[in-house]
Amino acid sequence: MKCRELADFLMDYVSGELSDDSLAHFELHLQRCRNCHEYLLQYESTIKAGRIACGEASDELPDDIPDDLVKAVMAARKLT
Numbered sequence: 001m002k003c004r005e006l007a008d009f010l011m012d013y014v015s016g017e018l019s020d021d022s023l024a025h026f027e028l029h030l031q032r033c034r035n036c037h038e039y040l041l042q043y044e045s046t047i048k049a050g051r052i053a054c055g056e057a058s059d060e061l062p063d064d065i066p067d068d069l070v071k072a073v074m075a076a077r078k079l080t
């Protein structure tokens with residue numbers, strides 16, 4: 001799996017919809033690739049921020065999330 005492919009799987013991974021096979025590849029890549037590992041952490045923070053923005057969580061909003069990531073998550077939420 002390449003980094004770009006991992007990004008494609010990210011949404012399904014976070015929502016728990018990856019197949020066992022894809023999940024194995026995904027997690028293997030995460031263990032080997034520090035960039036993607038950090039990207040995932042940032043992505044999860046962004047989703048959390050999105051929930052907070054929608055009133056689904058009461059945590060403090062992290063202030064280190066890039067605007068484009070927030071926008072991407074908010075755009076994705078509109079599709080679901």
Ligand SMILES: [Zn+2]
Pocket residue numbers: 002003006029033034035036
């Ligand atoms: Zn990677």
